[in-house]
Amino acid sequence: MIKIGIIGASGYTGGELLRFLNNHPETEIVAATSRKYDGQSIYKVHPHLRDLEIKFENLKPNEIDADLVFTATPHGASMKIVPELLENDMKVVDLSGDYRFDNLDTYEKYYGYKQINPVKAVYGLPEINRELIKEADLVANPGCYPTGAILACLPIVAESIVENIVIDSKSGVSGAGVTPTEASHYPNCSDSISPYAVTTHRHGPEIQEKLAKFGNNKVSFTPHLVPVIRGIMTTVHSFINEDITSEYVRESYSEFYDGEPFVTILETGEVPRLSSVRGSNHCHIGCFDIDDNGRLVIASAIDNLVKGASGQAVHNMNLMFGFKETESINMVGLHP
CATH class of the missing domain: 3.40.50.720 (NAD(P)-binding Rossmann-like Domain)
Structure with missing residues (x-):
C-alpha cells in the first residue's frame, strides 16, 4: 500500500x-x-x-x-x-x-x-517510454492533444512511409479546465466549432519534439473546440511516399501496438467514436484510408480527462511502483 x-x-x-x-x-x-x-x-x-x-x-x-x-x-x-x-x-x-x-x-x-x-523527467507516454517510466522519480504526463496525436502518428513516422503530417484535433470543453472562460462559456461554444491558436498552439511543438525521436517528418497542428464535454478526435493527414495499401498500414499499426493494453486498432475504414472511449483510458485508432492522390487519413479518439490526463497519470504510477498496469483504469467507454 x-x-x-x-x-x-x-x-x-x-x-x-x-x-x-x-x-x-x-x-x-x-x-x-x-x-x-x-x-x-x-x-x-x-x-x-x-x-x-x-x-x-x-x-x-x-x-x-x-x-x-x-x-x-x-x-x-x-x-x-x-x-x-x-x-x-x-x-x-x-x-x-x-x-x-x-x-x-x-x-x-x-x-x-x-x-x-x-x-x-521522463515523458509519460507508456507506449514509448514504459521501461524508463518504471525507473523514474519524476514523470511528465503528456498533454491531452499530444497523446491522441502521437499515438495516431507513431507507426507511420517510425516506418518513414509518409511525408509531412497535418494534424487536425477537436476537443471537448472540459479540456479548457474547470474555470469558465469567454471561449468555453456555454452560449459561446454551443452549436459551433472553433479553431484556435491555429498555427501556434503549445501542444504542436510537444508533438513535433516527441515524434522527432522516431522520424524526420515536419508536423503541423491545429486544435478546435467542439460542443461536447469529453473527448478528443484527432484526424491525421499525410501523403504516402511508397506504393502501399490501407490494409498494410493497418497491419503496421497492429504490429506496432501489439500487447498495448490501452490502444485498440480498428478495422480499415472504421472511424473511432468519442463515445466508445468516454470515461476510459483507451485510445481507438482507425480509418487508414488512402485517397486517389495518395493522402493517408488516420483518426484517433481518446477521453481528454482520462487517457489525455488522469488515467494516463495513474497508468504511469502503476508502472513506477510495479503494480498491474491496468489496475483501477481498465474500464470500457460509456457508449452511447
Missing part, C-alpha cells in the same frame, strides 16, 4: 485522479489539496465521489507525507513545488507542461514561463 497526495485536487483532472485512486487496491489517498475549498468534503466539489470521506486541505508541499504526489497544477506552478517534493523522497507525476520538453527554450517560448527549476 502506497500513500498518495494530489496537489490541485479540486479541478477536473483532480476529480478523475480521486475517482481512479479510490478504487485502487494498492493506494491510500492521504492528501487532496485545495486552497479555495480547504476543509470542505470532497463531494462538495466532486458530487459523484460521496464515498470518499477525506476533505480538501490547504497544505504546503513540505506538509505532505506521501510516496507519490500528483501535481494537477497550472503551467508555471508545478516547477515551484516539484523539486521540493523530490528532495523529500517523494515520486511525482506532473500533469502540467512544465517538464514535458527536452528543449527548455521551446517550453519557454510556447508557455511563456522561465523554467526556474529544471529537473530531468
Whole structure:
C-alpha cells in the first residue's frame, strides 16, 4: 500500500485522479489539496465521489507525507513545488507542461514561463517510454492533444512511409479546465466549432519534439473546440511516399501496438467514436484510408480527462511502483 497526495485536487483532472485512486487496491489517498475549498468534503466539489470521506486541505508541499504526489497544477506552478517534493523522497507525476520538453527554450517560448527549476523527467507516454517510466522519480504526463496525436502518428513516422503530417484535433470543453472562460462559456461554444491558436498552439511543438525521436517528418497542428464535454478526435493527414495499401498500414499499426493494453486498432475504414472511449483510458485508432492522390487519413479518439490526463497519470504510477498496469483504469467507454 502506497500513500498518495494530489496537489490541485479540486479541478477536473483532480476529480478523475480521486475517482481512479479510490478504487485502487494498492493506494491510500492521504492528501487532496485545495486552497479555495480547504476543509470542505470532497463531494462538495466532486458530487459523484460521496464515498470518499477525506476533505480538501490547504497544505504546503513540505506538509505532505506521501510516496507519490500528483501535481494537477497550472503551467508555471508545478516547477515551484516539484523539486521540493523530490528532495523529500517523494515520486511525482506532473500533469502540467512544465517538464514535458527536452528543449527548455521551446517550453519557454510556447508557455511563456522561465523554467526556474529544471529537473530531468521522463515523458509519460507508456507506449514509448514504459521501461524508463518504471525507473523514474519524476514523470511528465503528456498533454491531452499530444497523446491522441502521437499515438495516431507513431507507426507511420517510425516506418518513414509518409511525408509531412497535418494534424487536425477537436476537443471537448472540459479540456479548457474547470474555470469558465469567454471561449468555453456555454452560449459561446454551443452549436459551433472553433479553431484556435491555429498555427501556434503549445501542444504542436510537444508533438513535433516527441515524434522527432522516431522520424524526420515536419508536423503541423491545429486544435478546435467542439460542443461536447469529453473527448478528443484527432484526424491525421499525410501523403504516402511508397506504393502501399490501407490494409498494410493497418497491419503496421497492429504490429506496432501489439500487447498495448490501452490502444485498440480498428478495422480499415472504421472511424473511432468519442463515445466508445468516454470515461476510459483507451485510445481507438482507425480509418487508414488512402485517397486517389495518395493522402493517408488516420483518426484517433481518446477521453481528454482520462487517457489525455488522469488515467494516463495513474497508468504511469502503476508502472513506477510495479503494480498491474491496468489496475483501477481498465474500464470500457460509456457508449452511447
